[in-house]
Amino acid sequence: MIAGLGLLVGIILGLILQPDVPLWLEPYLPIAVVAALDAVFGALRAFLDGIFDDKVFVISFISNVLIAALIVYLGDKLGVGGQLSTGVIVVLGIRIFSNVAAIRRHIFHA
């Protein structure tokens, strides 16, 4: 409940402030969002499993975003940015799906 509120406040803040993303950061934004999504779903699953921990969530969130951006950055420098982004998205996508499946099992007991 409170978590949802935090999310809402963040979104509204983003819509009001409309922060300007610097050009060099723009390519990493989508991949950062996907990485953050993975961390959030992992946290939700842990919460439902009853083993949620503040510190682990914060660290996993930040490290996920940073590492995803770093991999893409490295790929861009090596000239394989597109392929590496695809790889990162596939891996994170699979994780998100299986986390959501676990969450679903928790909520609907099915």
Added chain:
Amino acid sequence: MGLLEYLTATSMDGDYAHVAERRERASRRESPDGEPSGAKPGSGLAALVVLGLFGLLVATAALQTSRNAAEEADGRDQLITQIEARSAQVDALRGRAESLREEVDQVQTDYLEATTRGRQLSTRLSRLSVTTGAAAVTGPGVKVVVDDNPNATSDSETVLDKDLQKLVNALWLSGAEAISVDGQRLNSLGAIRQAGTAITVNGRSISPPYTILAIGNRNAMPARFVETRGGATWLDYQSTYGLEFTMTSEESLRLPAANQLTLRHAHVPDKRR
């Protein structure tokens, strides 16, 4: 273990389990009676802040994407306006070139008509300008209208540059003396080319249905056309791919002059010296 299995098995960060285990061990050490583990520790403030950050990130990414899309659309609109303005300019210049050419022709004729030798030259010139496409011509001939298959799904069901080339070559073979495609007169410098999905004739894009006018013997041309290879191919196209093709004989056609006449490399050898 396969990669996919590994990914699905470790989809949740292992740290949650580690920390929970450690905490459980610690709490068991403190109170051996066994306080129920899994009690939510921490204030949750940090998690809240991070979630807020996540929301901010998502909103920013979405805004950025929509802003970029708007910018792209803007750019496209600007390009389209530019293209329209430029092609209007080209049309105006073409019209001016046309009127200037007519003026030059008139002056030339006036000048030549003044002498006997000039008159001979003038006759020769007008005969030549029919074959080279330098002058507009009228005469009987055939009108061919071709179009894509109305329910075209593939390239073979649409009219391509090479199809038009075959058609035009077949018309030359069947005795056409002058040909125009969608108002573009063809001469030896003319070209029918594909540019993306559009066909260009003499560098101008045309769109279906394509109208080909050919001046010649209007009674004999249709029969001869069928006998040429290109004509037979077109009848094939009509029956196999459903391309639309109609040929009508016309009493009087008017074809404009060609817009490409300048020879840049070919010269008449100086044999009179």
